[in-house]
Structures are given as structure tokens and as C-alpha cells.
Amino acid sequence: MSEKKTLFLPKHNVGGALTGSRPDLSVRPSRSEQPLPTVDQSVTLAGMTMKNPVVVASGTFGFGREYNQFYDLGELGGICAKGLTLHPREGNPAPRIAETPMGILNSVGLQNPGVDAFIAHELPFLRQFDTRVIANISGNTPEEYGIMCQKLSQAGVDMIEVNISCPNVKAGGMAYGTRPELAAEVTEVAKAHAGAVPVMVKLSPNVTDITVIAKAVAEAGADALSLINTIRGMRIDVNTRRPILKMNTGGLSGPAVLPVAVRMVWEVSQAVDLPILGMGGVAKGEDAAQLMLAGASAVAVGTALFADPYAPLKVRDGLTQLAARQGLSQVSQLTGGVLPWN
Numbered sequence: 562m563s564e565k566k567t568l569f570l571p572k573h574n575v576g577g578a579l580t581g582s583r584p585d586l587s588v589r590p591s592r593s594e595q596p597l598p599t600v601d602q603s604v605t606l607a608g609m610t611m612k613n614p615v616v617v618a619s620g621t622f623g624f625g626r627e628y629n630q631f632y633d634l635g636e637l638g639g640i641c642a643k644g645l646t647l648h649p650r651e652g653n654p655a656p657r658i659a660e661t662p663m664g665i666l667n668s669v670g671l672q673n674p675g676v677d678a679f680i681a682h683e684l685p686f687l688r689q690f691d692t693r694v695i696a697n698i699s700g701n702t703p704e705e706y707g708i709m710c711q712k713l714s715q716a717g718v719d720m721i722e723v724n725i726s727c728p729n730v731k732a733g734g735m736a737y738g739t740r741p742e743l744a745a746e747v748t749e750v751a752k753a754h755a756g757a758v759p760v761m762v763k764l765s766p767n768v769t770d771i772t773v774i775a776k777a778v779a780e781a782g783a784d785a786l787s788l789i790n791t792i793r794g795m796r797i798d799v800n801t802r803r804p805i806l807k808m809n810t811g812g813l814s815g816p817a818v819l820p821v822a823v824r825m826v827w828e829v830s831q832a833v834d835l836p837i838l839g840m841g842g843v844a845k846g847e848d849a850a851q852l853m854l855a856g857a858s859a860v861a862v863g864t865a866l867f868a869d870p871y872a873p874l875k876v877r878d879g880l881t882q883l884a885a886r887q888g889l890s891q892v893s894q895l896t897g898g899v900l901p902w903n
């Protein structure tokens with residue numbers, strides 16, 4: 562994203578930093594123009610079957626309402642909803658999005674209406690679609706994670722993604738994701754309150770060795786792992802000498818982080834025996850295939866949505882075509898298929 566592009570951002574993500582305008586609605590390339598080869602697109606993530614391996618990443622899709630103007634949300638394998646907290650949050654002051662070469666920095670800071678409002682107003686909307694609904698939660702304390710898990714499991718989400726990796730909040734957030742004992746504690750509490758709903762823990766890339774955290778979380782009972790969250794970064798306006806983001810620093814996402822995500826998925830897949838939802842910079846089928854070959858069972862598309870709301874469908878179709886070209890009958894056969902040199 563080095564050139565100026567029109568970004569499409571759900572309204573609660575923008576915070577005044579960018580005025581996203583909508584792409585032309587008369588163009589609806591949601592379905593591929595060419596018939597897709599007969600490859601089974603379905604995958605399973607911690608016992609949860611999905612019609613295809615492409616989900617949308619938390620915080621980049623709101624609660625789906627804006628994107629539903631473009632296509633039937635039932636075309637997606639799953640929707641990771643915007644990160645929820647126990648109580649509503651305003652998020653951080655603007656500017657909170659900054660463009661960078663090959664990506665964006667964000668410091669949105671978990672703006673959301675709170676878990677109860679999600680259950681009352683957003684979950685019924687999402688439930689209309691034939692897709693998996695994954696709730697993403699962040700707490701200030703392990704107890705808050707537990708309360709949210711209880712509420713969400715009773716409300717009937719398909720999976721809970723426990724975010725222990727948000728770089729943009731002061732309390733909790735990334736602190737849990739960078740210390741193995743705290744990551745394990747949050748996982749245990751989440752599992753104890755989630756009933757039969759699978760718990761997927763979202764790991765931070767802002768660590769020296771991600772496998773240490775992955776192992777701690779696996780031992781604490783996680784059903785799946787998702788990675789990566791954003792990588793901490795900073796931009797400075799050299800004329801004003803002010804950081805571009807009001808919070809000074811933010812989290813980097815987009816194409817720039819894909820190689821880091823592939824490397825971390827590969828390392829984690831060798832370290833623990835848990836299914837992985839891979840994400841970070843996925844914009845096309847080949848990107849998703851890299852994460853799957855590295856060990857991911859499914860992939861999430863995030864920042865690519867801001868330039869192209871149809872990105873997840875293009876990733877899905879590109880992945881299917883790639884699998885067909887390689888003579889596979891199932892997309893899931895890509896998982897873990899990398900042939901390392903040694």
C-alpha cells in the first residue's frame with residue numbers, strides 16, 4: 562500500500578484518520594466468472610467444520626453489516642467478529658490508522674459495544690448467514706475472560722477466539738500474550754467457562770520465541786491457536802516530529818507481515834499438536850496456500866479487506882484453483898505440506 566489507495570473501512574475502525582469511500586456497488590465479482598474446479602473446499606478447525614478455509618480477521622470486518630452490502634456473508638468459511646470486551650469501549654484517540662509501505666499501522670484499541678450488546682444485537686444478525694461465527698474477546702483480568710466465555714457459550718457462538726495479543730491497550734492485552742504463565746492462566750479460565758464451545762487462543766508475534774507461548778497455551782487446554790496478531794511499529798512525521806498515530810505506536814498488518822506469519826505458523830505447527838488459524842498479510846490464494854503449507858488448517862483475511870471487500874472470496878477461489886492445479890482433491894491437503902530443506 563505504498564501508493565495512495567481508496568481504503569474501505571467499517572466506520573468504527575476509522576476514528577477519523579481516513580475517510581473510506583465505498584467501491585462501486587454495481588460491480589459484484591463475488592462469484593468467480595470462471596467455473597471453479599471440483600476441489601473439496603471444506604476444512605475442520607478444532608472439530609468445527611467450515612465450508613471453506615477462509616475467515617475474516619477480527620477487527621477488520623466489524624460485525625459484518627457493511628460487508629453484507631457486497632456479498633452474502635454465507636460465502637465465507639467463518640467470521641471472526643470485532644474484538645469484544647466485558648464493557649463497551651470507545652477505543653483510542655485518532656489518528657489511529659496510518660498507511661505504511663506494504664501495510665497499515667493501527668491503534669484502534671478495541672472499540673466495541675461490549676459483549677452484552679454483541680449478544681443482543683450483532684449475533685442475531687450474524688446468525689442469519691450460513692457461516693461460522695467466531696467471537697473474539699479481550700479482558701483486563703482472567704476473570705473477565707471467564708465471564709465473557711460463559712456469556713458467549715450460552716449465546717451460541719461457534720468458537721471463541723481469546724485475544725491475548727492486542728498491542729493497543731494498556732491493561733491486559735499483549736501482556737497476557739508475551740508471558741507464558743499468564744497466557745496459560747487466561748486459557749485455563751477461558752476453557753473452564755466456555756462449556757462445549759472450542760477455545761482458540763490468538764498469539765502475539767511480539768515475542769522472541771512464539772513456541773514458548775504456544776506450548777504454554779496448549780498445555781493449558783486450548784483447542785486451537787490463531788496467529789499472528791499485529792507487529793508493533795511506529796511512524797513519525799519528520800516535519801512535525803510527531804508520531805503519526807496519537808498513541809505513538811500501533812500494530813503493523815498487511816502484506817509486509819506475511820513472511821513473519823508464515824514463519825511463525827511453521828514454527829508453532831512443529832511445536833504443538835493443535836490446529837492453527839493462520840493470518841497476516843493474506844491477500845490472494847498463494848498467500849493463503851503458504852500459511853496452509855506451513856501448517857495452518859484455515860486462514861484469515863484482514864487488512865486486504867480495506868482495499869478490496871471481495872478479498873476473502875478471491876482468496877478462497879485462488880486457493881481452490883491452486884489446489885486443482887496441484888492435482889489435489891481437497892484444499893485441506895495443503896495443510897502442513899511444506900517440504901523444508903532440512
Ligand SMILES: Cc1cc2nc3c(=O)[nH]c(=O)nc-3n(C[C@H](O)[C@H](O)[C@H](O)COP(=O)(O)O)c2cc1C
Pocket residue numbers: 574618619620621643644645665667669671697724727763789790791813814815816818840841842843861862863864865
Ligand atoms: C484495524 C484493525 C483492528 C484489529 N482489531 C483486532 C481485534 O479487535 N482483535 C484481534 O484479535 N485482532 C485484531 N486485529 C488483528 C487482525 O485480526 C489480524 O490478526 C492482523 O491484522 C493480521 O492480519 P492481516 O495482515 O490480514 O490484517 C486488528 C487488525 C486491524 C488492522
